[in-house]
Amino acid sequence: MEFGYSIGYWRQGPPPKALETIQAAERLGFDSVWTAEAYGSDAFTPLAWWGAGTSSIRLATGIAQLSARTPAATAMQAMTLDHLSGGRVILGVGASGPQVVEGWYGQPYPRPLARTREYVAILRAVMARQAPVTAPGPQLPLPLAGEGTTGLGKPLLSTLHPSREHIPIHLAAEGPKNTALAAEIADGWLPFLLSPALDGEARSNLAEGFAQRDAALPGPEAFEVSLPVPVVVDDDVERAADQVRPMIALYVGGMGAKGQNFHLDAVARLGYEAECEVIQERYLAGDKAGAIAAVPTRLVEEIGLVGPLAKLRDDLQRWESTVVTRMLVQGDVAALEAVAELRS
Known part of the structure; x- marks a missing residue:
């Protein structure tokens, strides 16, 4: 299993000493750094800025949102950055949810799977540069024609x-x-809020897609699965878990709407349906502290690595036999150093 560093997106400003942390990850043998975007900082600009201060670590978007750019614009950014970095780009993309897509980007959300399929096909056509790009649509036709066009x-x-x-x-x-x-259509999968307990389900879902995979793509043996995992080193497990609870409460309670929250659904599949209901109810009522308090420690331990180093070593072993091929560490320099020590 490889290890990467997930820096995500930010609110008030860039994380302190971000470049120094990324350079430390590179020195420690982490193979990639991953940025993200939602409705604030974007995914590509930080990679260009920080990537200039690195030499070998792969530069990955985890994720660039489909509705933020046309597929041609996303391909242009990925190709440009790939040139500037000497071929280090991993292009991670995702559909997001209707609240962000329609509320922030002003794009329609229905039929996200079909839209994703069309989007990725255009990305590949642009980046392959074998012929002028056309796409039949119906959601993303190229060239655009018909009523309202020239x-x-x-x-x-x-x-x-x-x-x-x-x-x-x-x-x-x-x-x-x-x-x-x-x-079926990608070179890798970026899961979220995944636990080793769901490895069987993950393998089954992937197998379904592999059965339909285009023979022109690299085979399933080259397929990568990169999972963000929060890592907090602390002799007190509860204190370590307290640093992760707010993130879980935000995604389960505040990302999405009641009745349509993909993050909540993912955690519910782990067997936390009742807890998810409480977290969301409190979060949507404005009781963020109550939502955070409702996140069970055992849930944090299922999706993260929290506690003293010896415990982290044991917990890390649970992932070794899963579909995950790259763990994306979410944490500070201490977390990166701890994972590097566990790997040695």
Whole structure:
């Protein structure tokens, strides 16, 4: 199993000493650094800025949101960054949820799986640069024609030649159908809030997608699964878990709407349906402290690595036999150093 560093997105400003932390991850042997975006800081700019201060660590979006850019614009950014970095890009993309897609980006959300399939096909066509790009739609037709257009659009070939024949595309997914889609059309899967307890379900969903996989893509043996895992080293397990509870409460309680929250659904599949209901009810009522307090320690331990180093070593072993091929550490330099020590 490889290890990467997940820096995510930020609110008030860039994380303190972000570049120094990424450089430490590179020195410690972490193979990749992953950024994210929602409705604030974007995923690509930090990679370009910080990537200039590194030499070998792979630069990955985890994730770039599909509705934030047209597929051609996303491909342009990925290809440009791949040139500037010497071929280090991993392009992680995801559909997000209706609240963000329609509320922030002003794009329609229905049929996200079909839209994702069209989007990835256009990404591959642009980045392959084999012919002028066309797409039948119906959601993302190229060229755009019909009512409301000039009728002058024509298929175009990227003026930028790719630095590599194949930039890997990883697909974020939490539900069974989207996970299968990742195995069918992508080079990797980016799960979230996953536990080793669901490894059997994950393997089954991936197998369904692999059965439909395009023979032109690298085989399933090259498929990567990169999972963000919060890591907190502390002799007091409860104190360590307290640092992770707010994140879980936010995603389970505050991301999405009542009745449509993919993160809540993912945690509920772990057997925490009742706890999820309480967390969401309190969060949506404005009681964030109560929502955080309702996150069980055992849930934190299922999806994260928290506690003293000896415990982390034992807990890490649970992941070794799962589908996860890369653990993305969420934490500070101490967490990176601890994981590096556990690997040695």
